[in-house]
Amino acid sequence: MLQYVFRRLLIAIPSLIGISVVLFTVLALAPGDPFEELATNPSVPPEVRLALRQQFGLDDPVWQRYGHWALSMLKGDWGFSFVSRIDVDTLILQRLPVTIVIIGASQILALLVALPVGVLAAVRPYSWFDKVASTLAFIGFSLPTFFTGVLFILFFSIYLGWLPFVFRADIPGSGLPWIWEHVKQSIMPITVLGLAQAASWMRYIRSSVLDVIRLDYVTTARSKGLTERVVINKHVVRNALIPVVTLIMLQLPQLFGGAIVTEQIFRIPGIGSLLIDAIQRSDTPVIMAVTFVLSALVILFNLLADVIYGWLDPRISYR
Numbered sequence: 001m002l003q004y005v006f007r008r009l010l011i012a013i014p015s016l017i018g019i020s021v022v023l024f025t026v027l028a029l030a031p032g033d034p035f036e037e038l039a040t041n042p043s044v045p046p047e048v049r050l051a052l053r054q055q056f057g058l059d060d061p062v063w064q065r066y067g068h069w070a071l072s073m074l075k076g077d078w079g080f081s082f083v084s085r086i087d088v089d090t091l092i093l094q095r096l097p098v099t100i101v102i103i104g105a106s107q108i109l110a111l112l113v114a115l116p117v118g119v120l121a122a123v124r125p126y127s128w129f130d131k132v133a134s135t136l137a138f139i140g141f142s143l144p145t146f147f148t149g150v151l152f153i154l155f156f157s158i159y160l161g162w163l164p165f166v167f168r169a170d171i172p173g174s175g176l177p178w179i180w181e182h183v184k185q186s187i188m189p190i191t192v193l194g195l196a197q198a199a200s201w202m203r204y205i206r207s208s209v210l211d212v213i214r215l216d217y218v219t220t221a222r223s224k225g226l227t228e229r230v231v232i233n234k235h236v237v238r239n240a241l242i243p244v245v246t247l248i249m250l251q252l253p254q255l256f257g258g259a260i261v262t263e264q265i266f267r268i269p270g271i272g273s274l275l276i277d278a279i280q281r282s283d284t285p286v287i288m289a290v291t292f293v294l295s296a297l298v299i300l301f302n303l304l305a306d307v308i309y310g311w312l313d314p315r316i317s318y319r
Contacts, residue, residue, distance in 0.1 A: 005303065012299045019295045020288075024069060027284050028062045069288065079285030083278070088289045091274065098169065099263070099270035102189050103255050109194030110201055111248075117198075118205025119237060122213060133202065140199025145192050149265040152188045163188055167268040189266045193259065197251070204247050208240040249305035252297070 060068075072079060078088040121130040157165035164185045171181050212218065213236050221231045260272030267273075271290060278286035 005307065008303050008306070012303075015299060016292075016296060020070065020292055021066065023288060023291050023295070024066045025062060027287055028065065030282075078289045081278075081283055081286050083281045083283045083286075088285050091286065092271070092289060092293075095269060095271050095274045098167075098268060099259060099272065102186060102262075102268065102270065103193065103252075103259055105186070105190045106193035107197065107248075107252070107255070109190060110197035113194070113198040114201035114205055118202040119209055119232065121202070122206045122209035123232060125210065130206075134206075137199040137202045140195055141203075143196075144261075145196050146261050146265055148196070149188070149192045149262060152192060153265070156188060165266065167266050169269050185266075189262050189268060193255070193262055197255075200251075201244065201248065204244055205240070208243050209236060212236050212240040245308050246305050249301040249308075250298070252301050 069079065076089075078092070080086075081088055081091050084091055117133050121133045124130055153165040156163045165188070167185050167189070171178060171185075173181070213232075218231060218235055221235045222228075226235075259270065260276060262268070263270045263272035264276065274286065275290045277283075278290070
């Protein structure tokens, strides 16, 4: 398996290079100037603006700028933010923990909801439980997260006053009260993201279990006298999860982009809000770093999906 993983990582290198070339070229040709605010500031002399552009190589050819960026990335230097005036890696590490906690908790919630509901709906097809679950699932993934987020704010924050609707990273205090305040302000964004994902996953899990439960080997397992719980858990769910793993692994990197909307609604200082702010201010080093990391995550989670296949289905071999 280690040889297989190593080969896949080697294959990923040309893909990452191609992605970085396209991203850098598009950002370099896009309109906008990171020093536009300085140009409109009369207190900043023109020679200072020219010196800054020369220092960061903004007037160099695109291929030369890309080569400088690639060599810096290989050395571990992610660049310097034009707007925040700090290193890009430091800026990302400041925002990343909040995004990871929100997205990670929402995915755990989605799996805890989608897996049992999807399996039960498939085991009892066209029952009242299946009809109710399918209806709620259709409603769940039909409503955009910005709409459900606003509904949550109106109901739980404004009408009931239970939860804060603005996320604060600088809550003072310590101990259990401090932890509880962080939990309270995370409930709504986690629930909005988690339920949206659960609605989509539930339909896939139900469909996959229905396909597997009709196969001959499941009938054979029942004929041997195995209990229905053993048949479902050991012989049906494990094999039905193979296409679901593909869906989950490929959707995880997209969640970092999808979390942009949720972070904007609840004012969460995460990667999504950082990317939006960088795009609005033409902060190319930050945009390049965040989008490149998201592209690398797509390749990484694709590899993890292939590795998990072998654990779920022993017939799959790594070659």
